[in-house]
Amino acid sequence: MSKGKLEKFAALETFKNVFQCPFSVISQGAFDMKGKWREQYFHNDNPIVLELGCGKGEYTVGLACKYPEINFIGVDIKGARIYTGAKQALEQELDNVAFLRTSIEFIDRFFAKDEVQEIWLTFSDPQMKNVHKRLTSTFFMNRYKQFLVDGGIVHLKTDSNFLFTYTTYMVSSNNLPVLYRTEDLYGNEHNEKVEAEEKIDDKTLEILSIHTYYEKQWIERGLNIKYMKFTLPHNVSLIEPNIEIELDEYRSYKRFKRSGLEKSK
């Protein structure tokens, strides 16, 4: 491991806004603050918003600056990435920010029923080969339902055609209400489909102007950024869509070429 990473990991141990809970920690017992984030950490009754797979936490920190009356928690398994956002939040004295280092597979162990108002999924790995690792699969939606308020909002911002198409099917198969959806957020392709979409409101537009680390890279490569927000009602029994979707060849072209894989469920 590089010296830089070791220094970041050592610093993380001292950051009061970071909770490190890899499997080795949570397998030893329940998370103390489950259901008590507001009372024990934020010391207010404000809503809680999660960014899952936050990387360097651009949304967590960016939204926290814009909305001091909302609490934001960035979740990622990679400590060296979380370090960047956590350090910024400390330097800017943002007391409405926390970071949780853990696997999102265990996310329901950290939050109690109705403890979270919204979830952001920013440039999540599309996980084209494994639906159980895909953060918009029904596998994860069922976990989110355990702590998201009834009708809580899920935001997905992505470069990936695969993930966006999959999520569109997942949402429509389960009749989840879509609040907004665009295949070309920044309007690179002025085709009829984009023009037909509803105009986005100014507040959402301002939020979406936050660019993440990965987003900047995909924009530089000329890829369209896609965005949708939908709600997750509690009374829906989710069914996993059974569909085949074209893979994103630009992501792992060589790997898929070797395996001959062209489509995935």
Ligand SMILES: C[S@@+](CC[C@H](N)C(=O)[O-])C[C@H]1O[C@@H](n2cnc3c(N)ncnc32)[C@H](O)[C@@H]1O
């Ligand atoms: C492609 S990066 C995007 C990071 C950031 N949201 C951005 O847009 O720059 C995906 C992030 O999700 C994290 N991640 C993916 N699957 C995860 C999981 N199951 N549990 C925790 N973190 C995960 C990775 O560590 C990585 O930082």
